[in-house]
Amino acid sequence: MAVSAVHLESDAFLVCMNHALSTEKEEVMGLCIGEVDTNRIVHIHSVIILRRSDKRKDRVEISPEQLSAASTEAEISFNFTHRLAEMTGRPVRVVGWYHSHPHITVWPSHVDVRTQAMYQMMDQGFVGLIFSCFIEDKNTKTGRVLYTCFQSVQAQKGSEYERIEIPIHVVPHEAIGKVCLESAVELPRILCQEEQDTYRRIHSLTHLDPITKIHNGSVFTKNLCSQMSAVSGPLLQWLEDRLEQNKQSIVELQKEKERLIQELASL
Amino acid sequence: MAASISGYTFSSVCYHSANSNSDHEGFLLGEVRQEETLSISDSQISSSEFLHIVEVHNHEPCAQLFSFYDYAGKVNEENLNRILKDRRKNVIGWYRFRRNTQQQMSFREQVIHKQLTNILGIPDLVFLLFSFISTANSSTHALEYVLFRPNRSRYNQRISLSIPNLGNTSQQEYKVSSVPNTSKNYASVIKEHGAEFFDKDGVIKDIRAIFQVYSALQDKVQAVCAEVDQSERVKEKIQEEVKKLKEEISLRKRITAAEERRHQESLNTENHSLQDDSALSDSSSPPSLTRVLLQSPPLEVSLDWPPNSTALPLYPAAPAPPPAPPSAILLPRPQAVGSPGHPSPGLGLGNGDGSSSDSLNRQAIGQEDQLEEEEEEEDEDEDSSEYENLVSERLQSPSLTDTAVSLGRPAALWPDGDTHSSGGSS
Numbered sequence A: 001m002a003v004s005a006v007h008l009e010s011d012a013f014l015v016c017m018n019h020a021l022s023t024e025k026e027e028v029m030g031l032c033i034g035e036v037d038t039n040r041i042v043h044i045h046s047v048i049i050l051r052r053s054d055k056r057k058d059r060v061e062i063s064p065e066q067l068s069a070a071s072t073e074a075e076i077s078f079n080f081t082h083r084l085a086e087m088t089g090r091p092v093r094v095v096g097w098y099h100s101h102p103h104i105t106v107w108p109s110h111v112d113v114r115t116q117a118m119y120q121m122m123d124q125g126f127v128g129l130i131f132s133c134f135i136e137d138k139n140t141k142t143g144r145v146l147y148t149c150f151q152s153v154q155a156q157k158g159s160e161y162e163r164i165e166i167p168i169h170v171v172p173h174e175a176i177g178k179v180c181l182e183s184a185v186e187l188p189r190i191l192c193q194e195e196q197d198t199y200r201r202i203h204s205l206t207h208l209d210p211i212t213k214i215h216n217g218s219v220f221t222k223n224l225c226s227q228m229s230a231v232s233g234p235l236l237q238w239l240e241d242r243l244e245q246n247k248q249s250i251v252e253l254q255k256e257k258e259r260l261i262q263e264l265a266s267l
Numbered sequence B: 001m002a003a004s005i006s007g008y009t010f011s012s013v014c015y016h017s018a019n020s021n022s023d024h025e026g027f028l029l030g031e032v033r034q035e036e037t038l039s040i041s042d043s044q045i046s047s048s049e050f051l052h053i054v055e056v057h058n059h060e061p062c063a064q065l066f067s068f069y070d071y072a073g074k075v076n077e078e079n080l081n082r083i084l085k086d087r088r089k090n091v092i093g094w095y096r097f098r099r100n101t102q103q104q105m106s107f108r109e110q111v112i113h114k115q116l117t118n119i120l121g122i123p124d125l126v127f128l129l130f131s132f133i134s135t136a137n138s139s140t141h142a143l144e145y146v147l148f149r150p151n152r153s154r155y156n157q158r159i160s161l162s163i164p165n166l167g168n169t170s171q172q173e174y175k176v177s178s179v180p181n182t183s184k185n186y187a188s189v190i191k192e193h194g195a196e197f198f199d200k201d202g203v204i205k206d207i208r209a210i211f212q213v214y215s216a217l218q219d220k221v222q223a224v225c226a227e228v229d230q231s232e233r234v235k236e237k238i239q240e241e242v243k244k245l246k247e248e249i250s251l252r253k254r255i256t257a258a259e260e261r262r263h264q265e266s267l268n269t270e271n272h273s274l275q276d277d278s279a280l281s282d283s284s285s286p287p288s289l290t291r292v293l294l295q296s297p298p299l300e301v302s303l304d305w306p307p308n309s310t311a312l313p314l315y316p317a318a319p320a321p322p323p324a325p326p327s328a329i330l331l332p333r334p335q336a337v338g339s340p341g342h343p344s345p346g347l348g349l350g351n352g353d354g355s356s357s358d359s360l361n362r363q364a365i366g367q368e369d370q371l372e373e374e375e376e377e378e379d380e381d382e383d384s385s386e387y388e389n390l391v392s393e394r395l396q397s398p399s400l401t402d403t404a405v406s407l408g409r410p411a412a413l414w415p416d417g418d419t420h421s422s423g424g425s426s
Helices: A010-020 A064-082 A084-088 A110-122 A178-184 A186-203 A210-266 B007-019 B077-090 B107-120 B184-197 B205-276 B286-295 B298-304 B357-376 B398-406
Strands: A005-009 A029-036 A041-049 A093-102 A127-137 A142-154 A161-165 A168-171 B002-005 B024-039 B047-061 B091-099 B126-134 B140-148
Touching: A005 A010, A005 A127, A010 A029, A010 A041, A010 A093, A010 A127, A010 A142, A010 A168, A010 A178, A010 B007, A041 A093, A041 A178, A041 A186, A064 A093, A064 A110, A110 A127, A110 A142, A110 A161, A142 A168, A178 A186, A178 B205, A186 A210, A186 B205, A210 B007, A210 B047, A210 B184, A210 B205, B002 B007, B007 B024, B007 B047, B007 B091, B007 B126, B024 B077, B047 B077, B047 B091, B077 B091, B077 B107, B091 B107
Parallel strands: A005 A041, A005 A168, A093 A127, B002 B047, B091 B126
Antiparallel strands: A029 A041, A029 A093, A127 A142, A142 A161, A142 B140, B024 B047, B024 B091, B126 B140
16 A cells, blocks of 8 residues: 555644635635655645636546646745755655535545546555535534545456545644645635636627626626635634734743743752 | 634634644634514514524634633633633633544533633523544544533524635626627617726726725735744744753753662662671662763763663753654544444444543543653553553654754644643643
8 A cells, every 4th residue: 555644734734624614615625745754654744725727516626637737836836935845855745635525425426536546646645635514414503524535446457446545643733834824825815816817708708798797897896805705804814813822822931931941040 | 593603713723623632622702693684474564583693703722621620610710811811701602622522511511611601791601512533544534513502491502503605606607798689779878877887998997996905905914924924933932942941851850859869779778788797899889870970961861871770761862853753643542433435424432431521631631641651662552541542653764853853843743741731730
């Protein structure tokens, strides 16, 4: 087996959750960045949110070529921006992908399993993560968020692919890494870009009458407003709250540090 | 009654919980408001209903358990105020995260809830319970959450918690064609008056305006993000310094204790040899060991100590080299949750021993001492902790160690031990 387990750092987990909970009407997807160690454990340090070229509700996938291109681009810009290669002496790379299943079971669909199999052809250690959210049991009013990790395997030659389960553990990481923070704030930018691209395509249609153009302009305005109130706003609020929490923690930690210095001096 | 929590706050609670190897709790801040909904039915002209809406804006995590209550469940108002400070007026509830436990309030939680209701003066205080379960092979994990209203009657206690989100970003609302219309009047009127909406480039003015708003907002998000990043680095650095100081103090205390023990032993030995009336032996008796001890630099003591020394340093020597990564990874106790083939909607507890949050609290505390012992051991040990630390894969690769450390990341896979120090310190 190519992969024995996946260790997902908790700040990367945070970004995945943010992304998965950003919309209940579509599946979202992204890439996992990290490395594989000599024990075949995949360490995921952060994630990259991907733009979706095909926004169908029930599936999310990009072709292996697209994935390869996206991965290369991601790795280059990632390493360049964060100079991780310098810091670690090793480049970190794309080690897997994640996507969300809003209102759906966490298990990968046949399409997901096939997609994963394709990715594995390029990289045996590639793993897939799925986050299932917006699930509620109406009777017990219990909400649920699930996550799973899988790879694909061909049971017999020529037969359909099936999934194999890979143990995944969220590993504590007390501070949120810079890379994760930057990934998190990419989401509003990506949403806006998608909207702009769609609008531009529509806007280039010349046979529309003024009323229709005004209508389309309003749709753009409405969608951007939705994004700001549902994503940018709460994101900004969370950042401010986190900043406040950190400031307080720092004050308390400073006090503790001084206390400890004194204690050490007295020994 | 309806309740909502933002996806970012929810994820943040999950994040804090994931970082905690014990239960995790905190307070929910927000507001409760009433919405009036008017409806018209056949029997009445208009009937209005009042809907209570609980909005969770933010959460205030507690750094450790038992921070505002004791083992008997008695809430300490002073500690409560210290934790909440001026946010006390925004409290609308509290939350608890536990692993492998039932979706019910525990007795202690109920007791605490009643007191909080009275102390904070919030008649409808809510309680959000998160419980975490996993499949036996740890490939799939579920986080279940229920919002309780314990102060209401027994039959009306659970509220649906919704997470507002982007919903439908469907771009199908754009019209790609106009409704066909040959009326010349129509065309001329809409062209003349519709011109208001367009600027000289033929672009809808609103588009530019709203884009400006978005742009300004995104700039602000980036700016605050940079500040948060800086504060995270500062926090990390001080946490690391605090950790090193604690290790140093601990080491010094152990050295001192060991010295005293040796001193005692040497005194006893001298007494015995005096009684024996034989010549004082000058074999490698403890006094010379003590001398060896005092000469070697304190932080490398661990390497020089003779094999039969009684006290082993529990933290690796670490001036320049980083602390060794732990040899074990703590996992939540695995539960046989349904079968891998299909998800069972009610992911029940395979464990059935009715483990409650209380026992987990005790286990978390007992765990610490055992954690320290584990660091030096090379074998996967069958430890006696009730928490059943599962030693799965170990980080053996030294290059990975270097990697983890040079990234400036705390190499430990669990939070600083003292964050969850025993409940005695409050």
